Amino acid sequence: MTQLTAPVPKVESLRQPVRRIRVAGVFVLACVAIVVLAAVHLTQGTSSVGASDLVRLVFGQGTDNAANVLVASRLPRLLAGVLVGVALGVAGAGLQSLARNPLASPDTLGVNSGAYLAVVVVAAFGVSLPVLPAGGVAFVGGLAAAGLVLALSAGGSTGPTRLILAGSAVAMALGGVTTLMLLLFREETVGTFAWGAGTLVQTDLHAVTQMAPVVAVGIVGAFLLAANLDILTLGDDTAAVLGVNVRRTRVLTTLVTVLLSAAAVTVAGPVGFVGLVAPVLIRLLAPLVPGLLRHRVLLPLSGLAGFLVVLTSDVALRAAFGGQAGVEIPTGIMTMVVGAVVLIWLARKHRDSGPSRSPAGTGSGLRSRRTFLLVAVGLVVLLIAAVLTAMLTGDAFLRTGDLVNWINGRSGRAITYVLDQRFPRVVSAVLCGAALAIAGTTVQAVCRNPLAEPGILGITGGAGVGAIATLILLPSASIWLLSGVAAAAAVITFGLVYLISWRGGLSSDRLVLIGVGVSSAATAIITLLIVATDPWNLSLAMTWLSGSTYGRTLPQVAPVALALLVLTPFIVHVRRDLDLLALDDDVPRILGVRLERTRLLALLASALLTAAAVSAIGVVGFVGLVAPHAARALVGGRHARILPVAALLGAILVSLADSLGRTVLAPAQIPAGLLTALIGAPYFVYLLWRTRVPVR
Structure with a gap:
């Protein structure tokens, strides 16, 4: 209530x-x-x-x-x-x-x-x-x-x-x-x-x-x-x-x-x-x-x-x-800015009259270890297939022999050029999908809401403001500067949402509502930055905001790889705390979990993972929602199993979306973020429909 x-x-x-x-x-x-x-x-x-x-x-x-x-x-x-x-x-x-x-x-x-x-x-x-x-x-x-x-x-x-x-x-x-x-x-x-x-x-x-x-x-x-x-x-x-x-x-x-x-x-x-x-x-x-x-x-x-x-x-x-x-x-x-402020103010007045609980119908039962291993192996096979598909498809279709020759350094000039361009795109899609999925899993556990994700909490919007401002003001900025500004903006946005949401404690519903308000304000700022610049920046920014791997290089993917290497072990380390946080506020305290400290660090790690992914390929929506929820349905509610399965699902989803975007309308390309939104939004609607309360 x-x-x-x-x-x-x-x-x-x-x-x-x-x-x-x-x-x-x-x-x-x-x-x-x-x-x-x-x-x-x-x-x-x-x-x-x-x-x-x-x-x-x-x-x-x-x-x-x-x-x-x-x-x-x-x-x-x-x-x-x-x-x-x-x-x-x-x-x-x-x-x-x-x-x-x-x-x-x-x-x-x-x-x-x-x-x-x-x-x-x-x-x-x-x-x-x-x-x-x-x-x-x-x-x-x-x-x-x-x-x-x-x-x-x-x-x-x-x-x-x-x-x-x-x-x-x-x-x-x-x-x-x-x-x-x-x-x-x-x-x-x-x-x-x-x-x-x-x-x-x-x-x-x-x-x-x-x-x-x-x-x-x-x-x-x-x-x-x-x-x-x-x-x-x-x-x-x-x-x-x-x-x-x-x-x-x-x-x-x-x-x-x-x-x-x-x-x-x-x-x-x-x-x-x-x-x-x-x-x-x-x-x-x-x-x-x-x-x-x-x-x-x-x-x-x-x-x-x-x-x-x-x-x-x-x-x-x-x-x-x-x-x-x-x-x-x-x-x-x-x-929109005025409305976002009013929305945040209304959300700030929000209060719970009972303990927070996950929406009905979103829980998951226990799964056996054998089920987890079968699912994990199956997803690894699917990921390998998705990567192979991504390397072989696009505006030019290749064969597996071309790929083998390229790996061994024996491919022709044309094949080498094509695969040299595709490889960084495939790597960026896989790593960013995994990063967004891990961030989404963490956010859902902390908020105790399987319908939450980094984008809804305003983290993606904040990173987008920082990255778009950098692209417009410094078009030749290095990937490390772009990633640094996006990360700083994401952390600042996260801190703002967290502080505003705090009212004698942290209500997950209030956190989501304020995150939506801050995200709306970020959208208004991004639009302001775009329409105030020249048409070239408009086209570039619109493509980037749609989440595209176009033109990615391996150095541009390095920040995502670094974020995964540094932050994933921490999130895995607190996996049992995430299990407890997903229940309620009382059980973690009774069992000695430092509730607010764990929440803060977990959300901070999610913000940094999201910022790294956004700075690499732009705004890709719904991966942080669909992958954790699907993982929970496949392997149960323990985060020791949800995290690796969600990471694999996220990598597969973004990789397939990127492959489809490069192939369906070739030589024209559909940004991967648009396809993930078109896939993820109906799934989100399905979740809401399944858990709806009929009006009498």
Whole structure:
């Protein structure tokens, strides 16, 4: 059982009478803030038209240049902010009430990711759609993603951690497909990377005027459902007794909120976390303003708060980086940073009301020593086969005789060149897969959550920030400098997550939630670094972020080998402590395990292993999730057996993904990280589905 402070509406809050004067005062203050921010917003831009020019224009004394700038650029941007902010604010409030979960939003439910993927797929195939049909495509994609996440998390009622994990899995899978489309269809999808972070840049009012009626319909639909949503907060059984059709209310609310989110994505791309932040801001005022949580008040105020969040982020962006930054840097980066901070704050308030336990259905029974040996031998054979396959396949298929001649130094020039290029890639895939699997096994044991991995804890994101910054600032940096910066950034990120998560002890659920928030902030920083650089760095960074072994050399793999040689013996040494940590907090203490010290060192070792792998081949997702869980299913729950089996599985998975990526679309290549995400995310979804709690 878990709970969050500042939750969705409580029964007592709904019983309180609406204080009309206080509520009206909140509306007035919000409107005044909007007017002031809108006035400041209109004065910002790349042209020399300033506040005085706009004031003269209001009184009929302005120049044609000022009028053209206002109508063609600044007003469309402002109105786009209005539309996006209001739509996402209302959608977020509706989703949080639907899921009875303060962490529900179009982002955490995968709506934005699904809508974005649908739009990119259409663009990739060269189909140019008008605004309204494009909105329909986005609606279908967002609805499918939201339906899947809500099904996996039992409508969000099983707690914030499961909702976030389900949303992260679906979003990562959809993000992997989206990135694959962007890489394979670069010309057709030009400009969609920055748009994918949420930008308010508009060349005219066409998109806004087309989507405004759709948003209006969505808002009206939300208001019509307000009374039922009030009753639904009392619980499904109570609502049914009071005459509310619970299933129909849930379906209609999902449709309305996805419609609003899709309209926002169509206009400005997926602007991150506005739907999370806006309702939270209103709920923070609820203790001071009785009746504020009534949905007839909550929904419009959340819309105004959403507009304030978008407007404030856009004003702050151009004030900090200049008018040109408003064109080059998506506003969604700023909202994502703000949203990540709010998510971390909410997670910081998270507390357990009972002992932590692994999710139901994830435990593993004991296996015999013979079973372990058979599995280990079988995996070694599979790894050898995977390595041979990787050496022989690619844009040019070779024979085993060519490989034997190359090993003996008797191959021809062409064969030698091909195998000299492939060998470092195969070694890097095998070593990085093993490192990520060992790191994931350790993280799952410490967090007592088989659905956790280094990427979800923000470690991968931190290493990515360090490596991307190094690639951009020092393109010719050595692999040791790149690895050192990535390792330092990963350790700093890990330390930040650990310290923020500490609250009289370490809650595994709180650690995961804060890790997701920090990972989101890291993603925003990476996107900022990428879009602020030249197109060459954009292509390089996108490929690296997708986890590619392309162009690897043996010296670049050395840091991973060193990390495995140094850190694996330590993790193996504490294998029995990991067995105890996976149970609960009490048993390790009783048996003399120094709980916090062991946790800290184990997670630190995981962070360093992850950083070494990230610096070598980039971001490869889900290996740290799939390999340990599969190992646990094969050989039981003892880490003396899980660690070697997980390492073998990780090496096989990344090696096969790299081989497929080099072969399927040869000479074009699919980064290994995208394939592991496409393989791992469905498996993650399967785990969540298998352990779901049905909604009655």
